[in-house]
């Protein structure tokens with residue numbers, strides 16, 4: 313499989329009134345076509361910065377970023393506009409930013425199709441198709457203020473999908489929703505990922521998102537640190553088991569970041585002792601006595 317999103321050593325430095333902020337500090341990430349991935353991280357870890365770059369709104373200071381064969385560093389302004397219109401779709405946290413308040417659900421979707429220059433005759437059937445796909449036919453003629461937050465976000469997903477993008481980027485799509493609506497929206501994202509095969513990247517600080525996706529990538533201080541992959545295994549008796557494994561990112565030069573909890577639990581700091589076994593590496597905390605100091 314080929315990576316559809318590939319970020320290598322991505323750096324984004326903001327300079328504001330003489331102060332430099334390194335929002336991304338060499339971030340490396342690969343996402344395969346058709347994957348459903350959550351990027352989680354604390355506030356300020358660089359999630360929105362990453363999404364801004366992937367959506368073509370912002371450009372990185374250094375490194376490489378490619379989405380669906382487009383090089384995001386060398387794109388011309390015209391290519392960038394086409395990329396944003398045709399290759400990626402986005403859903404923002406603020407429901408108000410996703411939809412025009414004085415348009416109905418159907419009109420909001422139709423507008424996205426018109427902006428993408430879809431032939432007029434195709435628009436009405438496509439609107440119906442999307443409303444059906446997302447199970448929101450009931451709000452077709454309602455304006456955003458007449459919908460629940462979860463319904464608004466599902467209409468926003470329909471708008472983002474209107475032009476059949478290859479990649480759907482969602483920035484805290486459940487940030488303004490209660491738990492029930494959050495679950496609904498996450499299940500909708502999972503459903504469109506499975507049914508349409510669209511690659512979905514959800515950026516959030518909400519850990520519960522992990523329960524709805526197969527892959528969760530953690531970012532810390534502008535870098536990917538660990539990731540968790542989940543799958544379901546059926547044993548010989550037919551019983552299903554959910555298997556979850558944690559991975560650390562190993563960069564090109566062999567640097568490995570250990571999860572913070574591991575370091576705390578084993579009181580690891582400054583340096584660790586390594587032992588190479590036949591098929592794995594052991595990492596041990598060091599004490600003064602072991603060091604022979």
Ligand SMILES: Nc1ncnc2c1ncn2[C@@H]1O[C@H](COP(=O)(O)OP(=O)(O)OP(=O)(O)O)[C@@H](O)[C@H]1O
Nearest residue numbers: 326328333335354355356357358359360361362517
């Ligand atoms: N336009 C900007 N100018 C200066 N610094 C910025 C700008 N945008 C973001 N930053 C800084 O870059 C770092 C990463 O910010 P970013 O918004 O990407 O984090 P985040 O993980 O999305 O956080 P949150 O969950 O709070 O949105 C932060 O230290 C932030 O203050």
